[in-house]
Amino acid sequence: MRSHWNNIHTFFFIPTTGTHSGCSDACTVYKRSTLPVFKAHGMAQASISDCVTETFSAIRTVRSFGGEKRQMFSFASQVLSFQSSGIKLASFKSANESLTRVAVYISLTALYVLGGSKVKAGELSVGTMASFIGYTFTLTFAVQGLVNTFGDLRGTLAAVERINSVLSGAPVDDALAYGLERELKQKTMDDESYKLVLSNISTENNQKNYLHYMSALKTSSNLCNLAWSGDICLEDVYFSYPLRPDVEILNGLNLRLKCGTVTALVGPSGAGKSTVVQLLSRFYEPTRGCITVAGEDVRTFDKSEWAQVVSIVNQEPVLFSVSVGENIAYGLPDxxxxxxxxxxxxxxxxxxxxxxxLPQGYDTLVGERGGLLSGGQRQRIAIAQALLKNAPILILDEVLLFV
Ligand SMILES: Nc1ncnc2c1ncn2[C@@H]1O[C@H](COP(=O)(O)OP(=O)(O)O)[C@@H](O)[C@H]1O
Ligand SMILES: [Mg+2]
Known part of the structure; x- marks a missing residue:
């Protein structure tokens, strides 16, 4: 009996082992050809949601310029590209499914033919043959499930790649590394402990860890006290927005914001006033030069810590769709x-x-993005929010625009 089983195993598995390298090549080709398809489908899906979000967040602009038709066209074209990437993906999936089925049915036919001939020749009992067929069916379902899971895995890998590319775009560590690396290079090297530390940060990973460690040290030295007592200086600041690196918005700006005083920046539209605000809020870092607080480079402080000492009222504040009171209380969210x-x-x-x-006073709901209030009212609420925070640095960007 054992030899019969061995025979069946032999004819069942010989083709598999013989084509092993062929299979792995096919897998590589499949992997290379399907990943872009999954990616394109994911991107098309993301574009649809981007289009919808953008349209609804700028709904006033759309309405006031009669842009509904244009937005609808744009949405329709995104849906069409989603549809075509979906069709491509479905074709890949069905080709995959069909190939698997063909392979399975060929194996089953071979099993019936060869097994049948062995039963006929008296080398195999009918019972053994029947149990082997049952075993083969179970195996078939398992293999099919595995192939489908493998297909889903391709989609997951494409999604993970996209998430990673978004996350790796976060400039926080780079900026921090840049600031600290520069600072370390500038320090005179007479301190032995500095030399020791620098010799230990040769690898990129070590350097990153060390810079984080440095950041923690700086954070613990009371940033809040520095911000309440020292001047803020922009020293020879150059800046270009990442999406337009060739256009220099700030070109060697030097500015001292004296502690305990109010400084007003005046200039025509597009001069770069809001850009200075963005840099002071550390939404961006200077391309060259630095910003200091009481002589300390701000990049040596953690961004979340920096956010505690700066209150900003933006040119066009956006409120949450909760009550007026809750919006003001958001000044101290924790x-x-x-x-x-x-x-x-x-x-x-x-x-x-x-x-x-207002109808319910402080409990009045402000609507989506504060849309039930006027621009001036939204700004006053944003000012109240900023004042509640009571941070040492208060930045108002064209707050009298609507008031
Ligand atoms: N996110 C951005 N990406 C690229 N360029 C920008 C961005 N924001 C503003 N700019 C450009 O930077 C310049 C300065 O803008 P901004 O600081 O907003 O001026 P202001 O507040 O003085 O009116 C403008 O020419 C503007 O087009
Ligand atoms: Mg502005």
Missing amino acids: EDVSKEDVIKAAKAANAHDFIIS
Whole structure:
């Protein structure tokens, strides 16, 4: 009996082992050809949601310029490209499924023919043959499941690649590394401990870890005290936006913002006032030059720590679709802010009077992105939010635009 099993195994597995290298080549080709298809389909899906988000977030602009038709066309073309990438993907999937089925049915036919002839020749009993067929069916389902899972895995890999590419675009570590590396290079090397540390940061990974460690050290030295007591300086700052690296917006800007005073930046539209605000808020880092607080390069502080010492009221503040009071309390998002503090901040921002005239006062909902309020009202709420935060650095970007 054992020899019969061996015979069957032999005819069943010989083709598999014989074509092993062929299979692995086919797998590589399959992998290379399907990944772009999965990727393109994922990108097409993302473009649809980008188009919808963009349209609805700029719905006022769309309505005021009568751009509905254009947005609908743009949406339709995204849907069509999603459809065509979907069809391509489905073709790949069905070709994959068909090939698997053909391979399975050829194996089954071979099993029936060869097994049948062995039963006929008396080398194999019918029972053994039947149990082997049952075993083969189970194996077939397992292989098919595996192939489908393999297909899904391709989609997952494409998605993971996309997520990684988005995450690796975050400039936080680069900026931090840049600032600290420069600072370290500039230091005189007489301190033995410096030399020791620098000799240990030769590999890129070590360097990154070390820079994070340095950041933690700087963070623990009280940034808040520095910001309350020292001047903010922009020293020979050059800056281009990452999406337009060839256009230099700031070209060697030197500016001192004296502690305890109000500094106004005045200039025509497009001069770069909001860009300075973006740099001070550290949404971007200077291409060259640096920003210092009480003489310390701001890049040596953690960005989240820096956010604690800066309050910004943007040119066009966007509110959350919660109540007026909750929006103001968002100035201190991690704290349980009392109603008295909210009212105090609203009064200081000259917002209290209009808030109490709203239908539900501080509990009035402001609508999607604050759309139920006027531009001036939104700005006053944003000012109240910033005042509640009570940060040492208060930045107002064209706040009188709507007021
Ligand atoms: N995200 C951006 N990407 C590329 N260029 C930008 C970006 N934001 C602003 N700019 C350009 O930078 C210049 C300065 O803009 P901005 O600082 O907003 O001027 P201001 O606030 O003084 O009116 C403008 O020419 C503008 O086109
Ligand atoms: Mg501006």
